[in-house]
């Protein structure tokens with residue numbers, strides 16, 4: 001009998017969410033699309049575990065715009081341009097207009113938009129905040145890439161400067177993300 005390796009949730013992981021290290025696929029994804037994302041390999045897709053670089057922390061600073069929420073922080077110095085971790089969640093092709101944890105992975109040639117939604121299931125990356133109101137610029141960026149096994153992933157990479165131990169990791173969600181939210185108010 002094959003033993004199943006227990007996935008250890010990181011500290012501060014909310015109990016109502018499922019912690020995963022590789023994507024799940026929603027029924028809106030066809031088997032052909034799934035194959036093109038997975039890169040056609042049948043080998044086991046281990047998550048890229050560079051999460052040793054980061055830790056989830058509760059934000060208690062009242063001047064922080066996401067006070068009382070969580071954020072992602074550097075556990076140690078992260079070199080400029082280093083791959084930090086991947087944004088993991090549920091891969092889907094349906095619209096998730098109300099999810100604050102939905103990120104675009106790719107637009108297929110036929111026009112279909114594929115997203116990664118980490119609202120119900122995901123990894124540490126779902127806790128990364130936007131830099132606005134916190135720092136002058138982001139210190140990390142989203143960039144897609146193919147793993148050694150050929151799988152398409154959305155990676156989070158350090159920007160052009162080293163990130164110091166203890167610093168909060170901050171990306172840009174993009175102007176459109178914020179515009180959509182302010183228009184809803």
Ligand SMILES: C[S@@+](CC[C@H](N)C(=O)[O-])C[C@H]1O[C@@H](n2cnc3c(N)ncnc32)[C@H](O)[C@@H]1O
Nearest residue numbers: 065066069070100101126127128129130131132
């Ligand atoms: C992907 S989540 C980030 C993790 C979130 N802080 C948490 O604890 O679950 C996106 C949400 O974080 C908050 N957030 C992220 N960056 C922010 C910022 N710069 N200013 C205000 N709120 C922010 C908003 O509530 C936003 O909807």
